[in-house]
Amino acid sequence: MNRSKILGLAVVGAAAIAATGCSAIREPRGYIVDATLVQSVQPGIDNEQSVAGTLGRPTFESQYGQKTWYYVSSTTGRKPFVRPRIREHSVLAVKFDEAGNVVSADRTGMDQVAFLSPDGDATPTLGRERSFLEDLFGNIGAVTQPGVGPGQ
Template sequence: MNRSKILGLAAIGAAAIAATSCTAIREPRGYIVDATLVQSVQPGIDNERSVTGTLGRPTFESQYGEKTWYYVSSTTGRKPFVRPRIREHSVLAVKFDAAGNVVSAERTGMDQVVYLRPDGDETPTLGRERSFLEDLFGNIGAVGQPGLGQGQ
């Protein structure tokens, strides 16, 4: 082979390696959704025990209101050296009645995702703003004063 063909092949090989190294990395996170198992959960037929046997333990449970189990699944994609972005997202909410029987099983997706953008790098708080020195020296002289919870 002549020198120009070798350099051309080397350039094509380098371009191919560079192109494959910049592809998105897909990472599944949370519950791995199996459509067949999700569709097998039937309101009025299943209960907590059968749902646990079919889908496994939930990602988290509701703390207030009606008992609901949430199965959260996300797939992120990112390119090297770039912050990951959500590509797919789904939440399966299985609601139970007081007896532990399934009332409903609802699935939502990316349409329910809310992106929050913080306003600046400080969290706004109520009350008086203090300087660094006031924070540092603010308690001097306050220790042991009557009425501050110290014993008499």
């Protein structure tokens, strides 16, 4: 092989490696959805035990109100050195009555996701802003002895 062909192959190989390095990486997170199993949950037929046997334990359960199991699934895509972005998102909410029977199985997607934009790097709080020195020395003289204080 001559030198120009080797150089051409090296350039093509380097370009192929660079192109694959910039492609998005897909990462499934949470519950892995199996459409057949999800569709097999039937209101009025299934109960907690059959749902746990079919779908497994939920991602989390409701703590208040009607008993609901949530199966949360997301697929993120990210490019190297970039923050991941949600590409797909779904939540299966299985609601039960007091007897433990399935009342409904509702599925929601990206249309129900709330995107929040933080306001700066700090969480705003009520009250007065104090400097480091005020935090450090602010209680000097404020602490009194037991039995000695205002109104005694």
